[in-house]
Amino acid sequence: MITTTSLKNNRTFIILFFFLLSFIGNAQIGIGTVTPNASAVLDITSTTQGMLAPRMTTAQRTAIASPADGLIVYDTDLKALYYYSSGSTSWVVVSSGINPRLNFKRIRSTDNLATVLATELAAGGGAKYVLNSNTLYEINGTVTFNFPIDLNNAYVHGLDSNDDIILRTSGNIFEGATGGSIRSLTIRAATGSVFNLNGAATQNLIFRDCIVANSASVGTISGFGLVFLSIINFSGNTNGITYNNISQLLLSNMGWFNNNAGTYEKLTGTFTLVEKQGGFSQVDGTAIGFDVSTSGLTITGDAVLESVVFTGTNTAGYVKGYTTGSYTGYNFNNSWNVRAAGIPTETDANAVGDFSMDYTVGSGLAVSFTNNLNPSNTVKVGSGTPLTTYSNLFRFSTDAANRLRYQGKKKRIFQIGGSISFQVPGAGTYIIYIAKNGTVISQYKIYGRGQILNDIVVLPLNATTELVNNDYIEVFAQRYTGANGDIVVPNMTITIK
The missing domain is CATH 2.160.20 (Pectate Lyase C-like)
Incomplete structure (x- = not known):
């Protein structure tokens, strides 16, 4: 006699039988879903949880013996998923497909x-x-x-x-x-x-x-x-x-x-x-x-x-x-x-230097022209030990009377300014020069004329010149016309900057 209970059990058995046949035929497993995707052998579905791969250090990962091709682990040192590629016999990072630096x-x-x-x-x-x-x-x-x-x-x-x-x-x-x-x-x-x-x-x-x-x-x-x-x-x-x-x-x-x-x-x-x-x-x-x-x-x-x-x-x-x-x-x-x-x-x-030669009233530095020609030879104003004060010397020095020597390292152009006063031995015309390394800079010469004996001539001094390390500046004088004799220089100043 077939009872109602027997019929229900038979129906359950038949359903289970066909389910097992379907699983064997398709080899699919669904977790979180009763309809696994047809293309997947394992379909895990969740909106609140993820899948956790085995976690290990780099040393532990690389120590895995004979890893299978495609084996996946998470490297806790490098913070990335890695899979093993048997074709290259190396571990490859999953995140970018590019190996990070090995060193x-x-x-x-x-x-x-x-x-x-x-x-x-x-x-x-x-x-x-x-x-x-x-x-x-x-x-x-x-x-x-x-x-x-x-x-x-x-x-x-x-x-x-x-x-x-x-x-x-x-x-x-x-x-x-x-x-x-x-x-x-x-x-x-x-x-x-x-x-x-x-x-x-x-x-x-x-x-x-x-x-x-x-x-x-x-x-x-x-x-x-x-x-x-x-x-x-x-x-x-x-x-x-x-x-x-x-x-x-x-x-x-x-x-x-x-x-x-x-x-x-x-x-x-x-x-x-x-x-x-x-x-x-x-x-x-x-x-x-x-x-x-x-x-x-x-x-x-x-x-x-x-x-x-x-x-x-x-x-x-x-x-x-x-x-x-x-x-x-x-x-x-x-x-x-x-x-x-x-x-x-x-x-x-910022290189700068100056000097001032200053004598008391009625005295001065004698400048002698050593020939009797007109124009005479050019003579430096500053022989001997004149009463000269050197001050504000920055990257300039002095190694001779009334001389300023450039001590900077780089070539540059300097402005030279100052003045000179001199007393003449008689009527005559004189030329004052700025000189570089003992050679006058002729384009900056200036003329002055004394009218009578002991007349005092006052002239400004101005020039522009390029100096390199160890170049030096001085002042020279020349008689252009007039009788032979010394001029006397009571005062002279030079500033280079």
Whole structure:
């Protein structure tokens, strides 16, 4: 006898049977849907949840033995999905289809450096970390190094200079003879130096967008071909940095706060080019802002100090100037072009010099013409030791009586002005010249005539001429007409600017 219950069970069995036949025939599975897409073996449908792939570090991913072609994992170090391509026997990032740089390491604050930088420590003989050349090391958080770092032309970067920190509680941080790039970090050497670098002319160092704070010393950078520092905040350091024997030194927007001590920046040795632009140095107490006083400091090319603001209570410490080659009231020699708030401007464009020869009434300097011809020979006004005062000499000097010698480095055109008074031995006409390097500049000659014995002639002096380093200016006189005899010059002034 067939009951109603039996009929229902049979119907359920038949439906289940045909469902299983359909699943076997189509091999489709639907999760979250009863109608999986015909093209998919697995159709997962949801508007509130996603699919989570296996998650692992780069080291774990690359350690997978014999990965299947198309195997997918999520790399937690590189923050990307990767699939394995057996055709290229490599892992390929899913997000862009392009492999990220292989020479990359992220160092977290929680990492064991002996593990993460095992290769680098081995390369340094267990005494320092020799970074892999052309590799980017990302600092994530505060990373405390127990050994110094040899940059070895690698890149050490953070993402946020306030939060990504390199700390060494004892000893130096960066040591060695190689350069590299350091960027977007806070760096602190509590009892040592941030830098102890002695490189070669083929090495370059880039250091930018960083904070150097609370270090015993910023340190020394020596011997590099190029050193470029840009947008660096120095705060709370016991001593600053020394640059030595660098071909090209570029300093842009350095910020030295008044909680630093010692000498902020010091130059020693030989440089081809120095350019320090922008930024500020707040100098208090016994600190020194910029030190160029070391004997032997040489600039073979040019040096620029521009748009830097020197402030603070220790105005005498803004710049510790050259001990030789500078000028009274100034700090630098003629290799420098200086335009910075708080210190004197020093450029060849500001070169100036003057002298004034002045005798008491009734006396003067005798000028003798050594022939009896008219016109006579030209004679310098300034033999012997005349009563001449030289003043306002900036990039000018004097090495002979009534002479101004240009000491600037660059060629430029100067205006020369002044006056001369002379007493004549009788009626006659005289010519006064401005002379360059002992040769008169004839186009600027000026005539004067005395009418009688002891008549005084007063003439203005004006000229324009181009001077290069070591050229000099003097005044010459010539008798054009009249009887032989000395003229007497009681007063003469010259200004060159």
